[in-house]
Amino acid sequence: MDEKKTAVITGCSSGVGFETSILLARNGFRTYATMRNLEKASRLAELVKKEGLDLKILRLDVTDEDSVTESIEKIISETKRVDVLVNNAGFAIFGALEDTLLDEMKEQFETNFFGSVRTIQAVLPTMKKQKKGKIINVSSMVGKFGVPFNSIYVSTKFALEGLTESLRYELHNFCIDVVLVEPGVIKSDFFNNIRLSNKSRQNSSYSNLLHTRLRGIESMLKNKASSPSTVAKEILNIINSDDSNLRYVVGEDAVFMTNLKKNLTDEEFENHMKNTILLGDAYLK
């Protein structure tokens, strides 16, 4: 009998998804690297060919119910199992809440939150039959604290945290583990893919503050950011470990901020943020 484990990852065209799919395939997983746009598959396909990896690239748009169902059904028909699901696909919308349209907010939730809900619902019947499975939801350090001009992105990650924490109880008896990965800033395509809300691109009364915030991110990217492969390694460790923590914090910045959030009062934490992030600094001091 084939003992190979099957892993499914969303958002593999770049960054964390790309690195995770390669790392899992290199470590013996039958890997399904999914992405919404197959025109972006060539770099991954070349590496797979060069290394002879057991990795298949499939189209999966997490906002499209049919696309999720078709891909997961195909995977299950081929392998009869899903051992690992990594919900990684995501993007960030920037702009003041006042400058963000409800439709833009819904789009953000469709990808970052409902996208994960769709894939989880699609794999659960199989994982339950197996009485085994690991679901890894890629959240963020901002899944635990707010930041300005990013409130809808932050809200999607808070929602993912609430979902994960609740789901752990529901799935415990089926031996299915659900965990959160909370990275700090990562040097991926993420910040090139930022969407500025429509109204932010016009004459906004928040322009100066928003640009100060974006400068702060640039400085984080230069100084304290982690590489996507660091996050991928943490994901592999989580999969291979018998421990089941709810949260895995990744990156020096994320560890620092998580400890700050844990150890300061709300007022002290807010003052720290006002003295750093609102002045265009990285959060760290």
Ligand SMILES: NC(=O)c1ccc[n+]([C@@H]2O[C@H](COP(=O)([O-])OP(=O)(O)OC[C@H]3O[C@@H](n4cnc5c(N)ncnc54)[C@H](OP(=O)(O)O)[C@@H]3O)[C@@H](O)[C@H]2O)c1
């Ligand atoms: N970068 C950071 O600083 C940071 C920090 C904390 C957490 N995170 C989280 O880490 C995860 C990975 O981000 P990353 O840093 O690796 O960024 P990235 O390089 O921009 O990768 C994001 C991936 O998500 C995909 N994606 C977006 N919308 C999708 C959809 N509807 N269906 C399927 N795939 C979709 C993108 O595909 P396309 O190429 O087609 O757009 C891309 O493959 C995200 O959940 C993000 O929120 C990132």
